[in-house]
Amino acid sequence: MPYDVVIVGGGPAGLSAALALGRARKRVLLCDAGPRRNAAAEHLHNFVTRDGTPPREFREIGHRQLAEYSSVEVRDVRVEAITGTRGAFQVKLKTNTVEARRVLLCTGMIDEMLGLDGFRELWGHSIFQCPYCHGWEVRDRKWGYLARGVESLHFPLQLRGWTRDVVVFTGAAFDVPEPMRARFGEMGIRLETRPVARLVAHENRLESIELSDGTTIPCEVLFAHPPQRQVDLVRALGVGLDEEGYVRVDPMTRETSVPGxxxxxxxxxxxxxAIIAAASSVQAAAMLNHELTVELATAEVAGGRE
Known part of the structure; x- marks a missing residue:
């Protein structure tokens, strides 16, 4: 008997979708394996009722709640390939192959660490992507932002709300337009255009940023947006991606360019x-439930007439 939905990925997105589909009485397989994208994070924030929860504990709570729904199965197994078509997918797992009417991808992204000395070790401890997730705990400290292009220069403007001490590092990689330089000056944001040599830290806590000429800039918290890429499974499926490499979905149904x-x-x-990922996946689950309910009920009635 095929699963109604196979969900690939068991983070906040996959767990939330599985819960919604389980409560809708759909037969679901949640495949949760592979490296955790937020493994380096100490706590999950900005998720009401779960603010400050360690990611591992969040997953454990999710698994316990899903256990209440007999139609939901959670496996610590990797999805190796997906073939077939809408209504009849073959999902190859490491142990066996299962069938599914639909597939929901909740695989997240892979963050590619920058080649800056100390970057990987500090990721998730003193280097963050989102101030809404981590800003409160490090408020009023010395903050920095690694800007990778002109298009990223609007991001550090909001950092001023958590601290008065913000330095934007461009690493001499691009020219900063005069209007943005003026805006930084008006807001008390320092601009540092010299190349960055390395990050100076004690254990896993950032202390300063050393520039190519040996100058050190005191910095306790660094925000950065390293390049991201899709996991191999998503790339192998050939789903449409936008110009930044993110999966294109229908804004209402969350369906990709590959039907089903x-x-x-x-x-x-x-x-x-986390909460944004959970919300988009619950939306997808609701659309999947509606579609599957109509499909299955129609087939059931038609079968009864034969």
């Missing part, structure tokens, strides 16, 4: 966060 395959969570937007 849906996406929720971070893999389809740069606006990333």
């Amino acid at each position: 395959i849906y996406a929720g969570g971070d893999l389809q937007t740069r606006m990333q966060g």
Whole structure:
């Protein structure tokens, strides 16, 4: 008997979708394996009732709640390939192959660490992507932002709300337009255009940023947006991607360019966060439930007439 939906990925997105579909009495397989994107994070924030929860504990709570729904199965197994068509997908797992009427991708993204000395070790401890997730705990400290292009220069403007000490590092990689320089000056944001040599830290806590000429800039918290890429499974499926590499979905149904395959969570937007990922996946689950209910009920009635 095929699953109604196979969900790939068991973070906040996959867990939320599985819960919604389980409560809708759909037969679901949640495949949760592979490296955790937020493994380096100490706590999950900005998620009401779960603010400050460690990611591992969040998953454990999710698994316990899903256990109440007999139609939901959670496996610690990797999805290796997906073939077939809408209504009849073959999902190859490491242990066996299962069938599914629909597939929901909640795989997140892979963050590619910058080649800056100390970057990988500090990721999730002193280097963050989202001030809404981590800003409160490090408020009023010395903050920095690694800007990778002109298009990223609007981001540090909001950091001024958490601290008065903000330095934007461009690493001499691009020219900063005069209007933006003026805006930084008006807001008391320092602009540092010299190349960055390395990050100076004690254990896993950032202390300063050393520039190519040996100058050190005191910095306790660094925000950065390193390049991201899709996991191999998503790329192999050939779903349509936008110009930034995120999966294109229908804004209402969350269906991708491949009929029957849906996406929720971070893999389809740069606006990333646990609660945002959960919300988009619940939307996908609701659309899937509606579609499957109509499909299955129609087939059941038609079968009864034969």
